[in-house]
Amino acid sequence: MSHEIQRVRNIGISAHIDSGKTTLTERILFYAQKIHAIHDVKGKDGVGATMDHMELERERGITITSASTYLEWKDYHLNVIDTPGHVDFTIEVERALRVLDGAILVLCAVAGVQSQSITVDRQMRRYNVPRIAFINKCDRTGANPQRVARALRDKLNHNAVLMQLPIGLEVDHEGVVDLVEMKAIYFRGDNGETIEEGPIPADLQVEAEAARATLIDAASMFSDDLLEAALEETVTPELIREAVRNGVLSLEMTPVFVGSAYKNKGVQPLLDAVNAYLPSPLDPPIEALDLENDNAAVSLESDPSKQTVVYAFKLEDGRYGQLTFVRVYQGTLAKGDTVYRASTGKKIKIGRLVRIHADDMEDIPRAEAGDIVGLFGIDCHSGETFFGDGPRLAMTSMHVPAAVISLSVTPVDSKAQNNMSKALQRFTKEDPTFRVRLDPESGETIVSGMGELHLEIYVERMKREYKAEVETGAPQVAYREAISQRGEFNYVHKKQTGGSGQYAKVVGYLEPIDEAEYEFIDKIKGGNIPTEYIPACDKGFQAAMEKGRMIGFPVVGIRAVLLDGNSHAVDSSDMAFMVAARSAFRQAFTKARPRILEPVMKVEVEGPGEFQGAIYRTLMQRRGNVLGSTEDGGFARVEAEVPLAEMFGYSTDLRSETQGKAEFTMEFAKYAPAPSEVTKELREKYSGQVAEEDEK
Amino acid sequence: MSEVMINLRRSPRKLLERDGHPGPGPGQLALILARAGVGKTAFLVDVGLDALLSGQKVLHVSLDSTVERVRTWYDDILMEMLRSEKKLEHASALELEIEKRRHIHTYVGHSFSTERLRDAIALLRDVMHFEPAVILLDDVNADTLTAEKIESVKAVVEEFGAELWMACQTFREGPQAEAGHLPPPADQFEDQVDLAFQLISQDRKVRLHVLKDGSEMLDEDLHILLDPKTQLVTVGYST
Known part of the structure; x- marks a missing residue:
């Protein structure tokens, strides 16, 4: 790889659904000459935008999975992750945010900051992603970018500062005023590819000067040089850019750009802003966990010569098998290298390395720290870390929320059955919030996830991509059962009908805990229960927790404490203690004022x-x-x-x-x-x- | 009454009550005066928590914050209260109870007006059957306050039978209080104030003074030291 790491930008485009981020991504790819024609979401030509590479996404006009693509813009190397805007797919957004260094927050000039923008923004804040804002759709009736910038400040608490002013709004929108260089920029040609610069229109001069003063005022908080220059009236564009970049990197300033992706206005200056203001992989501090050293935090450096640490953030089924999207955090990853899986320690040989552009790819020999690439021939779950020779490092685990809703899926015939299991296997690997289990009683396959729409999308993907015709049951809420006070148990399991008998006695109590789902404490003294049977007791309690006594849902928040017990030299066994623990659990559970928890x-x-x-x-x-x-x-x-x-x-x-x-x-x-x-x-x-x- | 009784030894409002300055009463205004950053919001939240935990309903109105941020204030101060009482295990039950009795209403930009506040309270009463006994008004821009405006806000809270606590920022520079008057800008509307306190920062603690009670102007150091972060009474307060 020839590019310098300072010139790498790993960015996301994140926004409310329908604010036009797919169109914006499409234009970015076009101007960077990654695609040769522009297709619009739900376009007349029926082709659909390039980043929306799933058929389903095309039909619905929304982006469901984050596709990664790379491009070059004025000697900078950009990896762009297109993230979905619907909250039901938050795991997709959060995974993408994990590997990003910066983001463009797209807002609609008419609708402004909507509730989903707030959710997405909160997620970005959680991962400390610096962002710049793009107020899109300035060509629409009712467009009011100033109001949207104000909403950024008021609703999202951004220190939002206009970097541009629109030249004309609604049908008259034809370009932008650059407040740093103090010039007008127009976008000519069929696709806005020809940039024409000129003086600021006379009717905008006063407003532009005032807006520039506001910009310098805000930016000088982040640079003493600019502050000084402002006092001496020697401000240069370079000084402003440097100050704004400091503000963005410290997450204390959000520069705001305006335009209309659909009408090809303002996209190229936005790309310039990505280069100028968003961080390179060298900027944010990165930490990994040392699994062999009690998960101690280890600082990583975006240095190609250090131990390799690679994080798999996304899996996709490609034409050539599983495509694993990874970010190289440290070191170098080259074809033929051997790395290890952090979860299992298993060796893995790197086969094919590719750069990805929506549905297209290019083979590359190696990738270096800071880069986002695709791997073929690797079997892993998403969220896995690969490390090179050295300590066993893992990137911090990601926040995975509990599934709150489930439904049964039943294949219509045996062919569908086969396809369904393939699909489910794939989906669970791709998406940790999508879970599958078999209900042992009904024999039904139960899928669970983050919301109705989340599950609906997977059911449809089963039908389309895997030709698995399935029938679904009514959605079920994922209840939990818990106890609200301590409950004691004293249980003897005894069976002596022919053959060798079964004997086990367990004494102790259950109590509620908040901090974990389950905890087992062995307080047996003097070997009243021989050590070899203790794990069987633990297992017995856990088995009982799978199905509560109230409504048959899993039990959570239990500390099981074993105080005493008894065994028999001949009749005791693992099985006997497991059965005893299970029954003892039920005995104590009823006494412990059980209750139902609902999401x-x-x-x-x-x-x-x-x-x-x-x-x-x-x-x-x-x-x-x-x-x-x-x-x-x-x-x-x-x-x-x-x-x-x-x-x-x-x-x-x-x-x-x-x-x-x-x-x-x-x-x-x-x-x-x-x-x-x-x-x-x-x-x-x-x-x-x-x-x-x-x-x- | 709260299901889980907790002893509010650190609530400044309880101490005020003890010292003969109970709340202002329905239709009346208690004013908290302090310089920027001394902890007016925390003090209002303490007052709110005290009312909530004694079973009253509270409407917290902010002209500059978000619902989320106000909630965090309550959660943080409640945790601190429980931590010092060693009753953290009641946190989730209490939070739940508090949430049922509290409504947070915020205004973005310049959306606030007395009429809008009236409509909002009426809507809460008519649709949600939520009738607050205590209304807290935070982040008011004191420079724009006049006796007429205060009078109209007081008329609204009187209509709904609630008492009003309001925070007002005093000037660090410029004119200071004249003898027998509240510090500017509150002197502009001091006749409308039924109870006034001042938070004075001193040696990393906050002292609480009573400046007015009823029609009487005072400057009485209550010898109560507050924690500057939570405005809870510091343990082992000075006398």
């Missing part, structure tokens, strides 16, 4: 102020707990926590109550105890089911 979602609804009452009502009807409300000009935003079980069909309800003018987002917030009436209803339903199964 609760954080819901944010936004709509015109006159519908605030209606929004409150829709949330109240769904056992929602309204946390707060915000008035923003004529708009109202309501934040609430609502049990997931009550959220089915909410979009339809909200639409009809607000004439379709309100929108909402939701994400998992926490598990909370279900109220008594809900508990009662669930228990009645469960005992009905059990009785029905017994009859069968």
Whole structure:
């Protein structure tokens, strides 16, 4: 690889759905001469934008998976990750954010900062991703970039500063004023590829000077040189750029650019801004964990000569087998190298290394620290780290939220059965929030995930990509069972009917814990239970936790403490202790005031102020707990926590109550105890089911 | 009454009550005066928590913050309160209870007006059956306050039978308080203030003074030292 690391930019394009990020990505690829024609999302030519390489995405006009692509812009090397905007796919967004050094936050000049922009922005903040903002769609009726920039400050707490002013808005939008260089930029030619510079239009001169003063004022916070130059009136574009870059890197400033990707306005200056302001892989500090040294943090350096550390953030099924997207954090990865998997320590030989451009790829011999590339012939899960000779290093594990919803999938015939298992195997490897299990009683395959839409998309992908025709059951909420106080057990398991008998006695208690799902403590003294049977007790408790006594859902938050017990020289066995522990668990569980926990979602609804009452009502009807409300000009935003079980069909309800003018987002917030009436209803339903199964 | 009783030994409001300065009462205004950064929001949150934990409903209104940020204030100070009482195990139960009794209402940009506040409270009452006993008004730009504006806000809280606590930033430079008056800019509307406190930063602690109670102007050091971060009474306060 010939490029210098200072000139590498690993960036994401992140935004609310429909704010035009796919179109923007398409234009970026076109201007960097990575593609030769422009297709638009849902375009008339039926081809669809290049980054939306899945058929399904084309049809829906949204991006579901993050495709990575690389390009060169004015001697800089850019890896662009296109991230989805829908919250149901947050794991995709978060994985992408993990490997990014910076991002472009795309906002719509008409709709402004919407609730999903807020979620996406919160995620970026969690991963400390510096960002620049692009206010897109300045050609649309009602475009008001100044209002959007204000909303960035007010709603997202960004120190947002305009770097450009639009020349004309709506149909008259023809270019931008560059406030750093103080010149006008127009985009000519069929596809805006010819840039024409000129003086600032006279009617914008005063406004541009004021905006530049604001910019210098804000930027001088990050550079003493600029501050001094401003006092002496010797400001240069270089000084401004340096100060803005400092502000961006410290995450304390968000420069704002404007334009219209669809009308080919403002994209090239945005790329210049990526080069000028976003970090290179050398800028942010990177840490890995040393697995052999109690997970101690180890600082990594983007140095090609050091130990190789590579992180797999995305898997895709390609024409040539599994394509693994990786970021090289340290060292060099070359064809023929041997590296190790951090999870298993297993050796892996690097076969093919490729650079990826949506559906196209190019073989390369090696990749260096800071780069994002694809690997073929590697079998791994996403989130895996590969390391070269040296300590066993892993990149910090990612935050994977609990699945909150599940449904059964049943293949229609044996061919579908085969295809379905292939598909499920692939999906679970790609997406840690998508889980599959077999219900041992019904024999059904149960998939679970982060929301209705999340599961819907996978069911459709099964049908389309894997030709697996499946029928789905009604979505089920993933309840949990827990205890609320200590419960004791004292249980003897004894069986002596012919042959060798079974004997085991266990004494102890269960108590609730918050910090972990399960903890086992052995306090046996004097060998009342021989050491060799202790693991069997542990296993027995864990087996009992798989299915609670209340409604048959998994039990969480248990500390099982073993105090005493007894064994028999001949009749005791692992099996006997396992059975005893399982029964003892049930005994104690009933005494420990068990309760049902239900997933609760954080819901944010936004709509015109006159519908605030209606929004409150829709949330109240769904056992929602309204946390707060915000008035923003004529708009109202309501934040609430609502049990997931009550959220089915909410979009339809909200639409009809607000004439379709309100929108909402939701994400998992926490598990909370279900109220008594809900508990009662669930228990009645469960005992009905059990009785029905017994009859069968 | 809160299901989980906790002893609020560190609540400044409890100490004020003990010292003969209970809350302002329905339709009345208590004003917290302090320079920038001395901890007005934390003090208001303490007042809110105290009311919530004694079973009252609280509406927290902010003109410059987000719902999320105000919530974090409450969560952080509650944790600190529980930590010093060694009752952290009640945190999640208490948080749940508090959330049911508290509503946070924020304004972005220049959206605030007395009429809008009135509409918002009426909506909460009519749709959500939420009737606050205590209304906290934070992040008000004191420079724009006039006696008329305060009077209209007080009329609103009186209509709903709530008491009002408001924070007001005093000037670090420029005119200081004249004898027998509240420090500027609060002197402009001091007749409307029923109870006034001042937070004074001193040696990394905050001292609490009473400046007005009813119609009486005072300057009484309550000998209460507050933690500058949480505004909770510091353990082992000075006398």
